[in-house]
Amino acid sequence: MRDFETLVNEAAEADVTGWGFHWLDGRATEERPPWGFAKLLAGRLATVRSALDLDTGGGEVLSEAGKFPERMSATEGWPPNARRAVERLGPRGVEVVEVTADAPLPFPDESFELVTARHPVRPDWDEIHRVLAPGGHYFAQHVGPASAFELIEHFLGPLPQQRKGRDPQAESAAAEAAGLTITDLRTARCRMEFFDVGAVVWILRKCVWWVPDFSVEGYRDRLKELDEQMRAGRPFIAHSTRHLIDAQRIG
Numbered sequence: 001m002r003d004f005e006t007l008v009n010e011a012a013e014a015d016v017t018g019w020g021f022h023w024l025d026g027r028a029t030e031e032r033p034p035w036g037f038a039k040l041l042a043g044r045l046a047t048v049r050s051a052l053d054l055d056t057g058g059g060e061v062l063s064e065a066g067k068f069p070e071r072m073s074a075t076e077g078w079p080p081n082a083r084r085a086v087e088r089l090g091p092r093g094v095e096v097v098e099v100t101a102d103a104p105l106p107f108p109d110e111s112f113e114l115v116t117a118r119h120p121v122r123p124d125w126d127e128i129h130r131v132l133a134p135g136g137h138y139f140a141q142h143v144g145p146a147s148a149f150e151l152i153e154h155f156l157g158p159l160p161q162q163r164k165g166r167d168p169q170a171e172s173a174a175a176e177a178a179g180l181t182i183t184d185l186r187t188a189r190c191r192m193e194f195f196d197v198g199a200v201v202w203i204l205r206k207c208v209w210w211v212p213d214f215s216v217e218g219y220r221d222r223l224k225e226l227d228e229q230m231r232a233g234r235p236f237i238a239h240s241t242r243h244l245i246d247a248q249r250i251g
Contacts, residue, residue: 001196004227008216011201017080018058019119021206027199031190033242037141038064040244041116044139045069048113052105052131054140055120056096058084062116068092069114073107075099077121107131119143123171125178132249138180144168144187144241148210151192151200151238155211155222168243175247184246194236197227 014023042065045051049070053062056074058081073095076082082098089096097106110133117123117140128138146163153159172182194200200223204214216223226236
């Protein structure tokens, strides 16, 4: 394994735009939920005439679909990701719209038969209900409660209140309060392993909401602790949580 400074400097300079995670190949692993969201998403997209993908990132997951509906739109709120999504999805006829956080979706009422998302930032259930056509579905994979908190709390200390966020039952209740009907809800807890400190630096730069004030210098001591552990042959273990949610607008 290369020395500490080389690993953290390399990770600090690496590209973190988009939602690809190939930079971590050989340096970290994450077990995937058993349902295979990308494949299920592709199947849903092939059966409708209009769809909207929320928080599409750089369009990485959406682009795996072999067939898009006649009208396919996507939204993204971070400009570097939005540009990547345009480059990736535009040639396939997808309308990519850059949006502002907490603003209404820029689409008329009842615009889409299907609204999808993989790891949305914060689902706006009222807006999802509004843009869905009657009978349409919201189909998504969400990040669950206390996801990767072993790593987050290594840097920030115990976060008992934050661990309660993103609860699938609470999200389901909010969706139903907005007028949607939950037709499927599944949960999974998946093992994550980090094999070198560069992988930790990179993931914290990419998932900036995990440790909002993260910097190598600000957390050097914590990073060195991880580096020593990994050099002793003990990867850092954390767990991601996910839930698959399918909600229908009945009327």
